[in-house]
Amino acid sequence: MAYERSVLSSLKASQFRCFDSLRLTLEPGVTLFVGDNAQGKTTILEAACVLLRLQSPRASQLGETIRIGHDACAIGGSLAESELLLQYSEKAGRKLRLDGETQRRSADYLRASELVVWMANDDLALVRGGGEGRRRYLDFMAAQLYPAYRPALQAYDRALRSRNFLLKRDASPRWAEIDAYTRLLAQHGEVLTRHRREVIDRLAPYAAEAQRQISDRDEDLRIAYEPGTTSGDAADDLATELIARRDEEFRKRQTIAGPHRDDLSLAVNNLPAAKFASEGQQRTVALALKLAQSRLFLEMRRRPPLLLVDDVFGELDPGRRNALMAAWPADSQKLITTTHLHWLDDRFASAAVITVTGGQVAPANR
Amino acid sequence: MPVDYPFPVKALIQQLKRLPGIGPKSAERIAIWLMQRGCEATAPFAEALNAAGTEVSECDVCGFFATEAEGCAVCDGPGRDHAVLCVVEQPTDILPLERSGAYRGHYHSLRGKISPLENVGPEDLRIAELIGRIRDGHFAEVILAFSADVEGEATANYLVEILSAFDGVRVTRLAHGLPVGGGLENADELTLYRALEGRVGLR
Ligand SMILES: [Zn+2]
Numbered sequence: 001m002a003y004e005r006s007v008l009s010s011l012k013a014s015q016f017r018c019f020d021s022l023r024l025t026l027e028p029g030v031t032l033f034v035g036d037n038a039q040g041k042t043t044i045l046e047a048a049c050v051l052l053r054l055q056s057p058r059a060s061q062l063g064e065t066i067r068i069g070h071d072a073c074a075i076g077g078s079l080a081e082s083e084l085l086l087q088y089s090e091k092a093g094r095k096l097r098l099d100g101e102t103q104r105r106s107a108d109y110l111r112a113s114e115l116v117v118w119m120a121n122d123d124l125a126l127v128r129g130g131g132e133g134r135r136r137y138l139d140f141m142a143a144q145l146y147p148a149y150r151p152a153l154q155a156y157d158r159a160l161r162s163r164n165f166l167l168k169r170d171a172s173p174r175w176a177e178i179d180a181y182t183r184l185l186a187q188h189g190e191v192l193t194r195h196r197r198e199v200i201d202r203l204a205p206y207a208a209e210a211q212r213q214i215s216d217r218d219e220d221l222r223i224a225y226e227p228g229t230t231s232g233d234a235a236d237d238l239a240t241e242l243i244a245r246r247d248e249e250f251r252k253r254q255t256i257a258g259p260h261r262d263d264l265s266l267a268v269n270n271l272p273a274a275k276f277a278s279e280g281q282q283r284t285v286a287l288a289l290k291l292a293q294s295r296l297f298l299e300m301r302r303r304p305p306l307l308l309v310d311d312v313f314g315e316l317d318p319g320r321r322n323a324l325m326a327a328w329p330a331d332s333q334k335l336i337t338t339t340h341l342h343w344l345d346d347r348f349a350s351a352a353v354i355t356v357t358g359g360q361v362a363p364a365n366r
Numbered sequence: 367m368p369v370d371y372p373f374p375v376k377a378l379i380q381q382l383k384r385l386p387g388i389g390p391k392s393a394e395r396i397a398i399w400l401m402q403r404g405c406e407a408t409a410p411f412a413e414a415l416n417a418a419g420t421e422v423s424e425c426d427v428c429g430f431f432a433t434e435a436e437g438c439a440v441c442d443g444p445g446r447d448h449a450v451l452c453v454v455e456q457p458t459d460i461l462p463l464e465r466s467g468a469y470r471g472h473y474h475s476l477r478g479k480i481s482p483l484e485n486v487g488p489e490d491l492r493i494a495e496l497i498g499r500i501r502d503g504h505f506a507e508v509i510l511a512f513s514a515d516v517e518g519e520a521t522a523n524y525l526v527e528i529l530s531a532f533d534g535v536r537v538t539r540l541a542h543g544l545p546v547g548g549g550l551e552n553a554d555e556l557t558l559y560r561a562l563e564g565r566v567g568l569r
Contacts, residue, residue, distance in 0.1 A: 105554050107554045107555055108554070147555035148555045148556060148559045151555070151556045152556075155516050158483075158516045159516050159520070161483060162481070162482045162516070162520065165482050165483060166482050169482070176488075176524060176527060176528070177480065177482070177487065177488065177524060179523070179527065180480065180520040180521070180523035180524035180527070181520055183523045184516060184519055184520055184523065191559075
């Protein structure tokens with residue numbers, strides 16, 4: 001069955017990281033970007049990600065993406081019948097346009113956008129690294145599936161920063177003020193907890209299936225939600241817990257429980273993957289998580305996401321590479337970066353190849 | 367040295383640039399507009415500026431704009447319901463509530479909201495004055511009408527706790543609803559989410 005999808009047919013950027021001016025036509029199927037490291041390949045995928053999802057996997061603030069020596073950047077593109085445009089300047093902040101019309105609310109803009117899955121060589125950190133990367137993975141996914149998630153996350157983060165600031169600021173903390181934020185954390189945190197739990201429950205069978213497919217062995221991947229609280233999921237539970245553990249917060253001078261301490265536990269054959277899995281198994285887990293995300297998007301939204309695949313292909317052994325190609329959504333549009341094309345075969349006959357050198361792009365001879 | 371504007375023009379541009387939302391280019395444009403019209407434009411402008419600066423002050427009670435001659439239009443106005451008090455962030459928030467025609471009680475502007483990240487604490491706001499008014503007044507209900515952002519909600523939470531010391535005073539906040547005339551498809555998700563949470567029973 002063919003799914004409905006929106007193709008990103010062109011991508012433009014100006015004063016974005018190393019690109020003075022970028023203009024690209026993209027294939028409905030696969031577009032490959034070839035070049036040495038640090039030439040701007042990843043930046044092209046980042047531009048597509050920011051344009052479609054308003055966030056970057058490489059920057060916490062859009063200001064970081066402005067080309068050095070400039071004070072504004074812009075990204076635009078044609079997605080199906082729509083023209084998307086994002087402008088960012090340090091002074092005026094972010095401006096969004098949809099078909100030339102200014103969009104005051106990001107939710108309106110995002111409704112016209114497409115789903116995105118970002119796969120990268122450093123996804124291995126999802127398995128080996130700290131919980132922050134796994135929370136970012138969950139956030140990026142949940143924000144695309146549940147419209148109430150993004151505003152709740154932004155409000156939670158701001159309330160958490162305020163609360164931690166108050167816990168640190170005064171020798172004798174002012175609990176009346178701190179508790180004003182405790183209730184806010186609880187209220188917005190409940191939205192995060194509920195959606196994270198749901199997303200992980202739905203993701204788990206797809207992650208297990210992808211692990212078996214890529215490993216071609218009976219590797220059993222289990223993922224589970226590990227809440228950052230010792231109490232229940234309800235909003236009152238977090239507030240009650242924080243008030244009960246006040247002495248501990250006084251000693252540590254930070255908010256000691258809540259969704260900002262959530263984690264996603266990963267176990268291969270019943271053993272924690274970070275400690276006991278081999279590097280090969282860990283690479284498979286990282287791929288399986290991203291493939292599971294694509295399948296979840298297909299299941300929940302009936303749309304194949306745009307796949308942004310950064311520096312993954314050249315690094316995989318042929319077995320995993322073939323398994324990845326067999327398992328990813330066939331209907332998805334794909335933008336792929338790589339340092340070399342040794343692995344390229346007939347399956348990419350219709351792909352466009354573009355070379356990227358020093359912030360310049362050119363069609364390649366194949 | 368290259369030629370520049372004479373001093374009075376430069377001084378005027380300097381003052382205009384300090385206004386909120388006015389950049390150097392707009393300041394220059396406004397200054398030139400005034401210069402080209404001369405005294406006819408500048409004299410009434412200067413007069414209005416001066417009067418606003420010297421005659422208008424903050425009402426000690428509610429925080430709205432008041433004048434020596436006419437007092438405070440809110441506190442001294444006729445037909446006020448002395449049993450209800452509506453707490454707002456800024457004096458300018460009073461006008462839209464007044465225009466709604468749905469409210470005839472008293473107001474209290476806090477002159478801001480709690481925001482530790484911007485170094486604004488409860489002691490920087492008119493909270494002591496608020497507590498004094500409730501203690502000495504006969505309010506049966508206090509309505510908290512703050513913006514729906516993190517700082518507005520934190521300020522509301524803080525006040526709810528403090529005001530719980532007053533038995534017999536009901537504390538309420540504005541409902542988050544759908545905009546009038548807007549269909550469900552035009553409401554953003556957070557508005558819908560809150561409207562659902564605050565839904566009202568019909569039978
Ligand atoms: Zn007054």
